[in-house]
Amino acid sequence: MALIRSVVHMAWMVVTVIPWTFAVLLVSLFSRRAAWWTAVNWFSVVMWGTRVILGVQFKVLGYAHLPLGKSSAAVLLSKHQSTLETLLLPTLMPHPLAFVFKRELLKIPFFGWSMARLDMIHIDRESRTEAMKHVIEQGCRLLSHGTWVIMFPEGTRMPRGQKGTFQTAGTRLAVQSGAPVVPIAVATARCWPREGFVKHAGVVTVSIGPPLPSAGRDPKGLMREAEAWIEAEMRRIDPEAYPSV
Template sequence: MPLIRSIIHALWMLVTVMPWAIIMLVASLWTKSEPLYWMAVRWLSWATGGARVILGITTRVSGMENLPQDQRAGAILLVKHQSTFETFYLPTLMPHPLAFVFKRELIYVPFFGWAMARLDMIHIDRSLRAQAFNKVVAQGRRLLEQGIWIIMFPEGTRIPRGQAGNYKSGGTRLAVETGAPVIPIAVTSAKVWPRKAFIKKPGVVDVSIGPAISSAGRKPDELMREVEAWIEAEMRRLDPEAYVGQ
């Protein structure tokens, strides 16, 4: 049954993303970036809604009160990365538009990537390290000044359940450069939507939003260690079965 449900959900995403991406590409000729962003979020809500109805994946969210309440306040969300699920779900959850920092290659993915390329996001060439970070700072500063939140996955790639990746300080470097607070977020998506797995299973994904951490007067590496400590401790609290024997 999980295989059949996973096939149906994959088909659901495929048949909805193609026409919606075409609509977005056409609309981008005259539509401003923020309305276009919310059009993209509508498709993401279909993908995660389909996960709920077809796959039996539900969510349990805590810590929404930790998000900045000022509509113009900037923030940098640093998120545990276990699967594709959180990249789809978090934009549907957040009250502000989000700008992802992602590798440039993704914009060439048919339909999905083409639509992403029309949004005000930060896509970088990872082979150009210094230039890539300068671009992140320049674009990140502009977006934060517009009240758009930056979302980054400090581990850089999807990490198997029960493991911790190498937390890179790019997100906290951006925070220190711009003065924006960082908000750590723990997500247990691998319980139901494992890394690089086609077959998903029913269950609950916990999303825990931590208290905002000021970047004022901090060093990026020190700040990232605090973010990592909070996220990894929270992951053990939310998903203790994954850390048995560690």
């Protein structure tokens, strides 16, 4: 049954992404911000399918921690376990988001074409110095215009119950821009695995932490604080993944 649900859900994503891609391309000719919210509508359609077709329910904690105001800034640092959080988090946020991602993703038919028309930060990972400079420059520009920047500090999707090396690009941007860091823990891999096609019904939890001020902070120390909160929260919202704790 899980395999059949997964096949139907994939078909749902493929069928819906095509018209939405053309909508994003058209709207982007007039407004990048409007194009973002058009894309979020597709994310919401995918999440509807995730609930109805796959039987996955979402539990969101700490929503009140998000900064208030149209001009507020935030650098979101999230745990990364699967594709699910990249589709879900934009539907939860009150501001447009700019993802930091590798440029190769723009080559994906339809999805990548849409991403290319949005105000995102795509980088060349082969040049770390240039990539960092680009993240800081573009990130500060976007934050000053009300777009929040979201990054996955471990750099890649991590298997459930495992931890990667947290990189400081996000906290460097936060310190440079003065925006607070908002740590986010996600237990998505219990239903939508990092690898493999089959998804499973269940409840996934997203927990949003209190903003961490960045003014006058050392990026490494700020990242250690964000990392400590994320990893402790992961053990709280998904204890089955950490049996030795």
